[in-house]
């Protein structure tokens with residue numbers, strides 16, 4: 001009997017440099033709660049890179065989106081427009097704080113929000129548009145910002161995939177009044193679980209600090225701006241421990257290395273699979289010339305849903321984990337409660353049943369990469 005080849009996971013966390021040293025430093029400084037020296041260093045680095053008025057680290061991207069929802073002061077009946085093809089938090093964060101999700105379809109090329117069909121979803125109740133830069137490729141932000149401006153609606157970017165990517169040479173996450181970053185294990189930069197709220201509209205800074213500090217003016221008190229620390233607004237606890245910020249800082253410091261290593265994998269997949277894709281009617285990721293993406297993920301869009309199921313089984317048999325996403329939100333149990341039904345977002349419905357994602361992580365060895373490529377090439381669509 002032949003030995004089964006070693007398992008190739010879909011994702012794997014990898015240290016980038018000084019993580020252990022910084023964790024030790026954070027613990028020895030005895031500031032292990034939130035807003036310590038490493039949090040400040042991460043926030044400053046991100047403020048500089050993105051040109052933001054303020055960046056606040058959070059416990060997750062989901063929580064950064066929830067903070068955005070709180071800052072928008074959503075009322076019952078307010079609507080938030082977002083793609084159906086996204087992670088559940090893009091919708092849930094706003095729904096949790098009283099909004100009704102309105103699901104937009106995506107473009108078939110970049111799988112981003114279809115800006116040409118966006119304005120027809122806007123009503124007098126629309127409070128925000130939430131573009132998701134899928135795979136770190138920028139949405140058509142010129143069009144999105146024009147629609148936001150014409151209608152007086154805030155843009156909140158879900159930039160979980162796109163940190164340090166650009167659209168027309170401007171950083172993703174720097175367009176909306178607010179944007180949300182993720183530092184979850186599966187993202188380009190990670191401290192296990194973590195996120196950040198990027199504040200581009202300076203008018204939100206003071207209240208964001210309060211919302212993040214349990215609705216208190218603790219931050220102003222520590223800065224000596226007020227003489228009492230008290231409950232002044234709604235809020236919750238969104239501060240990550242400085243130990244997590246220490247891990248994150250070590251990763252952010254190595255942003256060039258991390259991107260280089262990821263791009264090498266992305267380029268290799270693209271190069272090695274393009275003939276196979278052409279012969280099998282498979283679409284590979286595309287980035288328009290004006291979008292620079294940070295090599296977040298690599299996907300294949302297969303010709304049919306049967307191909308997707310067969311492909312998953314084919315790779316599993318070779319002990320390689322490939323995954324699919326996203327189940328259309330408008331067709332989920334929750335989405336249907338908000339009126340979602342089949343046919344609302346045809347591109348989302350078609351793509352979601354056909355997309356697969358290949359193993360993608362720094363440290364994927366050349367030998368493993370070759371095994372993945374060989375396995376893919378051994379698959380015939382149709």
Ligand SMILES: *Cc1c(COP(=O)(O)O)cnc(C)c1O
Nearest residue numbers: 060061062087089160182183184
């Ligand atoms: C990962 C992800 C999130 C959630 O990130 P967390 O940090 O795990 O809360 C939100 N939106 C998108 C598009 C994501 O990929």
